[in-house]
Amino acid sequence: KNEVEQSPQNLTAQEGEFITINCSYSVGISALHWLQQHPGGGIVSLFMLSSGKKKHGRLIATINIQEKHSSLHITASHPRDSAVYICAVEGGSDDMRFGAGTRLTVKP
Amino acid sequence: NAGVTQTPKFQVLKTGQSMTLQCAQDMNHEYMSWYRQDPGMGLRLIHYSVGAGITDQGEVPNGYNVSRSTTEDFPLRLLSAAPSQTSVYFCASSYGGGGEQYFGPGTRLTVT
Numbered sequence: 001k002n003e004v005e006q007s008p009q010n011l012t013a014q015e016g017e018f019i020t021i022n023c024s025y026s027v028g029i030s031a032l033h034w035l036q037q038h039p040g041g042g043i044v045s046l047f048m049l050s051s052g053k054k055k056h057g058r059l060i061a062t063i064n065i066q067e068k069h070s071s072l073h074i075t076a077s078h079p080r081d082s083a084v085y086i087c088a089v090e091g092g093s094d095d096m097r098f099g100a101g102t103r104l105t106v107k108p
Numbered sequence: 109n110a111g112v113t114q115t116p117k118f119q120v121l122k123t124g125q126s127m128t129l130q131c132a133q134d135m136n137h138e139y140m141s142w143y144r145q146d147p148g149m150g151l152r153l154i155h156y157s158v159g160a161g162i163t164d165q166g167e168v169p170n171g172y173n174v175s176r177s178t179t180e181d182f183p184l185r186l187l188s189a190a191p192s193q194t195s196v197y198f199c200a201s202s203y204g205g206g207g208e209q210y211f212g213p214g215t216r217l218t219v220t
C-alpha cells in the first residue's frame with residue numbers, strides 16, 4: 001500500500017463545477033504539499049501546509065492532521081485548471097513521498 | 109532569476125552508456141533533490157542534498173550517483189544505463205527540506 005493515496009485517479013468536470021481532490025497518508029508528516037503538473041510536464045507548487053487551511057484565488061487546501069487527510073478544492077473550475085494534481089508529504093528525514101496524482105479535465 | 113534549470117531536455121542512450129543530467133538553481137537554495145516520474149506512479153526520490161558537500165539516498169538510488177560541490181549545481185550521473193531507467197527526471201530545490209519546492213522542466217530519458 002502506498003504511503004500517500006489520492007482519489008479520484010481521474011476526474012472530469014464541467015466548467016464552473018466545484019472540484020474536490022482527496023489525499024490520505026499513513027505516515028507522520030511535518031508538512032504536506034499540493035503540486036500541479038500541466039500537460040506540458042512542468043510542475044509548480046500550489047500549497048504547503050502543516051495545519052488548517054490555505055486559500056489562493058480559486059484554490060483552497062485543507063489538512064486534518066489527526067485524520068491524516070488533506071483536500072484540494074477548486075471553485076468555479078475552468079478548462080485551464082485541467083492538469084494533474086499531486087499530493088506529497090514530508091516525513092522527518094528530509095525526504096518526500098508523492099501520491100500518483102489526480103488527472104483533472106475540465107470541459108467547457 | 110532563471111529558477112531551476114535542467115539539461116538536456118531529451119536524451120536517448122544505449123544500454124550500458126553513462127551520462128550526467130545537469131541541474132542548477134540560482135536561488136541560493138540549500139536543499140536540492142532528484143526525482144523520477146514513471147507512468148501510473150508518483151514521483152520517487154532518487155537522491156537529495158541538504159547543502160554543498162552533503163548528499164543522501166532517497167527511495168530509489170540504485171544505478172545513480174550524485175555530488176554537490178557547489179550550492180548551485182546538483183548533477184545526477186547514470187553509471188551504466190539500463191532500460192529500467194527510462195523515465196522523466198525532475199530536479200527540485202527549496203530553502204530547506206520543509207520549504208516550497210521549485211521544480212526544473214524535466215529531462216525525458218530513453219534507454220534502448
